[in-house]
Amino acid sequence: MNKSINSILIANRGEIACRVIRSCKKLGIRSIAVYSKADRNAQHVKLADQAVFIGAASAAESYLDINKIIQAAKNSNADAIHPGYGFLSENADFARQLENEGLVFIGPSATVLALMASKAAAKSAMEKASVACVxxxxxxxxxxxxxxxxxxxxxxxxxxxxxxxxxxxxxxxxxxxxxxxxxxxxxxxxxxxxxxxxxxxxxxYIENPRHIEVQVFADQQGNVVHLYERDCSSQRRYQKVIEETPAPNLDKTIRNAMFTAAVEAAAAVKYSGAGTIEFILAETGDFWFMEMNTRLQVEHPVTEMLTGIDLVEWQIRVAAGDALPLSQEEIKANGHAIEVRLYAEDPDNGFLPAAGLIKTLVQPDNTSSTRFDSGIIGGDRITVHYDPMIAKLIVHAENRNTAIDRIREALTMTWVDGLSNNLDFLQRLLSSRPFVEGTINTAWIDQNLSELLIHQDTARELMLAAAAVLMQQDWQAAQAPASPWNTTDNWRMGKTSDRRVLLEYKGETHAIHASGTAGNYTITTGSAEKPSSISCQLERSSSNRFYFSAGIDKQNFERVLYCHGSRFCLVAATQRTSFTRLGWQSATDHALIGSGKIIAPMPGNIIEIKVRAGDSVNKGDVLVIMEAMKMELSLRAEISGEIISVIDQSTGFVNADTLLVELEATKA
Structure with missing residues (x-):
């Protein structure tokens, strides 16, 4: 590198901050994170070599405060600042002040930022460069x-x-x-x-257009290259939802013309660094310049998967004064890449952003063909102060059809518990005919939203499957060699288990009768309902992920099952449903629902008894914590009252249906 960049402050947060830190580690560059009060325990803070506090949770008082960012850079002896995307990434005043302070801004010059920040000025510049504008x-x-x-x-x-x-x-x-x-x-x-x-x-206004953008890169020596196009036509209210490369069904002549226009546009403004030229493509085949993004794009990973190039590394090298590492002829496109954006939002309620605790986040494994970019893990919070994006899921395959299959499978392997999210919406969009055929335009999602929000009525199937899952899980645990569960309970003696499983689904408690053994069960979800026969198999694929296959009344189906504590999630092709296991009761003991008896829902070890006789408790208080099947279970009071009796903590292991705590209801 011509300029010495040994330390970089990332003036951002979340996923993109983590992304930049990873490239810094690869290059042996010291990474410096900044964080607000809301981000004290954020993943980018933990991942960086150093972290600097910059203020209150409000972005205006932290990530958008230029003076605080510059002071943090000085105090940490940073050589350069990477702005990420959003916040100050396209702020010309920020870049100019960094130049004045002798700090390297990893991006284009302040002059170019000012020019392209104004859509009006940008269009004038493009017209002078003979780039067609709308x-x-x-x-x-x-x-x-x-x-x-x-x-x-x-x-x-x-x-x-x-x-x-x-x-x-x-x-x-x-x-x-x-x-x-x-x-x-x-x-x-x-x-x-x-x-x-x-x-x-x-x-x-161009009716039913496609949104095609070209990734460009330029160095300070005047070299400009393109790194192919991205199709960002899957949009909702002008917000990108899915991005892919190459763009499907794009005429080769049009593609090459876009490449030429993009390179000429970047050269015309003496651009340096990573940039994106966005075009709008009409059904007639005509295309026009829309705008230039003078930063790294959210969707940059699909280009990285297509070309094998680390764009953040290129940004750093160009900012240091190096020439582009590759010529245009040396940049090759291989296969097909797709990215989806996973958001904490409620599609059934106008896509309102959700905020709060992510109780569980299960993700597919990162491999050479699957990438999960996130700044969030289970136990973190989505705050109201910032963008509600949870993660980006990116896949690569040898062709588009395989890439679609791969990303749908990867979404099936993803579970977010605790907040509303758009996982099911993404699955339906990926399965929609226009997307699969590669004909989707920027208006299609908004025009067909009701089709993408259809929910199947799976309540009864869920109840049957959930009860079968819990029966099978309990039975398999009891069969494990040398397991303390393999004791003289009903399973060991060869008897069938006859129980009612208590489930909470959509805020309501359901008591479901289940009997049987060894993968064959008879289950009834209501008193007047004809019993259903279920044969099922449960196969663990990871610590909290199972494959569940079953035949219900001679109709076969397969699901992915996620378990975390007492929470479960059954995932179908385009719909997932979560429920909570409240516990078991024997088939003859109808009084346990809403009563003062807390019983062990399955065989396991007592971890902690949180109450003792004479204590007063409220409904919902955690009374006992136990461990079963490598999962921690919190057993709560079903009623408010006074503790009458408590099992001895030293008991350790208990069988299913063991009475753990008994309480008497508070008198009115």
């Missing part, structure tokens, strides 16, 4: 009269966009002159709130 208006005059006249010249429908915008914010469609003034006012308000700038541009 017909529209991007002038300085912003009074209502000028904009109304310009809208008439552009023609309807048209798109009103915040000039300083990005990330899908500050955009409205006006289908006619009657809608224009209201849409203009709304765009200005949103732009002012989000970007402190209410200047807008007008563009002809």
């Amino acid at each position: 017909p529209g208006y991007h002038g300085e005059l912003q009074d209502d009269k000028t904009l109304i006249e310009a809208a008439g010249q552009v023609g309807y429908p048209l798109l009103i966009k915040a000039s300083a915008g990005g990330g899908g914010k500050g955009m409205r469609i006006a289908h006619s002159s009657a809608e224009f003034e209201e849409a203009l006012a709304a765009t200005r308000r949103e732009a002012l709130r989000a970007f402190a700038d209410d200047q807008v541009i007008l563009e002809r």
Whole structure:
């Protein structure tokens, strides 16, 4: 490297901070994290070589505070700053102040950032470079009269966009002159709130377009290359949901023309570093420049999987003054890569962001063909202060069909418990006909949202399967050689177990009658229901992941089962359902539901008794913690009351159905 970069401060958080830290470790560069009050225990803080506290949870008081970031860099003796994406990554003032302080900004120059930050200025620059832009208006005059006249010249429908915008914010469609003034006012308000700038541009609205972007890279010596395209047409409200490369069904001539235009665009503004030229592609085959992102994109991993190039490493080397490591001819594309964005959001409630504790996060193994980029693990929290992205899941395969199969399988191997998320939505989108056929456009998701939100009524199947899973899990545990579970209980004596399993599903407690042994059970979910016969197998694939196959009333199905403590999740092709095991009761003991008897739900070891006789407890309090099947179970009070009796803590191992605690209800 021409400039000595031995330490890098990452002015970001979460997944992208972790991503940059990994490249720093590979290059032997000291990594410095910054963190807000909300991120004290975040993964990027733990992963970095050093971490510096920069302020309150609010982004404005921490990750967006230029002075605090620069001071943190000085105090930690950082040589350079990597901005990641979002926050200050495209802030020209930030880059300029770093230059003044003698710190290396890993990105383009402040001049280029300022130019491309304005959609109006960027389009003017592209037109001078003979890069086709969407017909529209991007002038300085912003009074209502000028904009109304310009809208008439552009023609309807048209798109009103915040000039300083990005990330899908500050955009409205006006289908006619009657809608224009209201849409203009709304765009200005949103732009002012989000970007402190209410200047807008007008563009002809292209019906049902595709969104194709080209990854470019340039060094300080004037060399510019492309690293192929990405198709980002799977969008909801202008927010990317799935990205892939190569773009399916893209004419070779159009693809090459886009590459040429992208390289010329970067060269025209004397660009340096990683950048993305975004194009809009009409059904006619015409395409136009939309904007340039002057940073690393969220979706950069698909390009890395396609080319085998570490883009963060390239960013660091170029910022240090090195020439591009490869020429255009040396950059090869291999196979197909797809990325999905996993968010904590509620698709059934308008995709509202979710915040809170991620109780469990199970992910597929990272391999050469599957990558799970995240700054979150089980036990971490999604906070209201920042973007609710949990992770990015990326796969690579030799062709697109195999890549689709691989990412659907990888999603099946993923479980998020504790917060609403878009896992099922992603599965349905990946299975939709337009996506599979490679014909999806930017409007399709919004136009077909109801189809992607359909839920099958699986309540009865869930109850049957859940009871069978728990019966089979208990039976298999009892058969393990040398296991303390292999004792003289009903299983050992060759008898069938006859029980009611207590499950909580969607906030309601269900008592399900189950009897049988060795994978063959008779189960009833209601008193008036005909019993169902189930034959099943349960095979462990990891510490908390099982494959569950069953025949229910002669109809076969397979599921992936996740277990964590008393929480379970059954995963079908495009739908997953979680439930909580509350415990077992014998078939004759109907009083246990909502009673004061706490019984062992399965054979296991007593870890802790948290109460003693005479204590007063409230409904929901944890009374006993036990371990079974390598899982910790918390047994809670079903009622409020006073503890009457408690099993001896020294008992250690107990059989299923052992009475552990008894309490008497509080008198009204």
